[in-house]
Amino acid sequence: MTRVLSPVPGRVVGLAGVPDPVFAQAMVGPGTAVDPARGPGAAAAPVAGTIVKLHPHAYVVVDAEGHGVLVHLGIDTVQLKGAGFELLAAEGDRVEAGQPVVAWDPAAIEAGGRSPVCAVVALDAGADALSGVREDGDVERGAELFAWS
Amino acid sequence: MSERTIKVESKVGLHARPAALFVQTAAQAPIDVTVAKPGKEPVNAKSILAVLALDARHGEEITLRADGDGADELLAKLAAVVAEAEPKGA
Numbered sequence: 001m002t003r004v005l006s007p008v009p010g011r012v013v014g015l016a017g018v019p020d021p022v023f024a025q026a027m028v029g030p031g032t033a034v035d036p037a038r039g040p041g042a043a044a045a046p047v048a049g050t051i052v053k054l055h056p057h058a059y060v061v062v063d064a065e066g067h068g069v070l071v072h073l074g075i076d077t078v079q080l081k082g083a084g085f086e087l088l089a090a091e092g093d094r095v096e097a098g099q100p101v102v103a104w105d106p107a108a109i110e111a112g113g114r115s116p117v118c119a120v121v122a123l124d125a126g127a128d129a130l131s132g133v134r135e136d137g138d139v140e141r142g143a144e145l146f147a148w149s
Numbered sequence: 150m151s152e153r154t155i156k157v158e159s160k161v162g163l164h165a166r167p168a169a170l171f172v173q174t175a176a177q178a179p180i181d182v183t184v185a186k187p188g189k190e191p192v193n194a195k196s197i198l199a200v201l202a203l204d205a206r207h208g209e210e211i212t213l214r215a216d217g218d219g220a221d222e223l224l225a226k227l228a229a230v231v232a233e234a235e236p237k238g239a
Contacts, residue, residue: 027169029197052202058164060201068198078161123198 002067002148005097006139007043008106008118010036014135015119020075023119028070030130031121032145038107038116042088042100043073044141046120051093051101056085059101060123067148068123073104075115084108098142122148151220154212155228160235163205171230172197180217182227187212194227 006012011034018024018033036043045051049063057077062068073085086103089095106116122130125148133146159167175182175194183191184203187210192199194213205211211231213224 022166022169027173028165052198053204055164060198062198068202070201072165078164123201124196 002047002063002065002069003097004031004046004069004120004122004145004148005044006034006141006143006145007046007071007101007120008034008036008041009139009141010034010118011138012134012136012145013117018075018117018119019115023072023121026127028119029121029123030125030127030133031119032133032135033117033119034139034145035117036106038110040103040105041141042103043071043118044098044100045095046071046097046145048095048097051089051091051095054087054089054091054101056080056082056087056102061095067125070119070121070123071101072119072121073102073116074106074109075117077109077114080112084112120145122146150214150216151224152212152214153224153228154210155231157205157207157209157211158232158234160207162207162209163200163203163211163231167230167233168197168200171227172200174226174230175223178215178219178223180215180220180223182213182215182223185212185214186210
């Protein structure tokens with residue numbers, strides 16, 4: 001059982017609340033999304049494990065059970081080519097759940113005309129593998145978003 | 150064994166939308182299919198985790214391999230996804 005934690009503080013909007021059909025239709029995988037609190041902060045590892053992929057705008061952490069979780073910071077943020085994101089860890093690093101991975105400012109992303117909504121996706125998971133998926137309400141960074149069995 | 154080497158035309162590489170389309174297309178087939186970067190170990194093309202970790206970027210070449218009934222057709226479908234600059238739809 002993997003407990004997947006919110007990488008950011010904010011308001012849970014569910015995958016359907018992501019303004020990108022690839023995420024909203026769960027094409028990447030099941031999960032949820034958080035509209036982050038505006039202002040400078042750091043996005044954290046959603047699980048304890050190894051950072052197998054780290055881009056400025058997105059990262060994947062794989063835990064001891066082999067469960068890989070994608071955190072995607074904002075929509076179309078790949079176009080920023082890293083501007084506005086600061087890496088606080090490196091690819092291949094082992095991280096604790098809740099450990100800061102990327103520093104960013106959701107308000108700056110929004111000011112640039114992009115949505116800062118963060119998708120948190122269970123990779124290669126069947127939809128019925130997740131339980132207790134949060135779809136709304138406010139969360140602190142590190143609050144549980146869903147469990148993955 | 151069918152094999153096909155193609156260049157990634159997606160501007161963002163094999164990420165997000167292109168990666169999801171690629172994996173969905175692969176997963177619809179009943180046969181095993183892999184994707185590899187030159188000189189690297191092939192990974193399961195049906196795994197979004199493996200494909201995202203592969204990190205195939207715009208302009209890079211990848212090699213697809215499949216074996217069994219419909220292998221050629223499957224590789225043609227996957228090549229079509231990889232050949233699109235901005236893939237749309239599911």
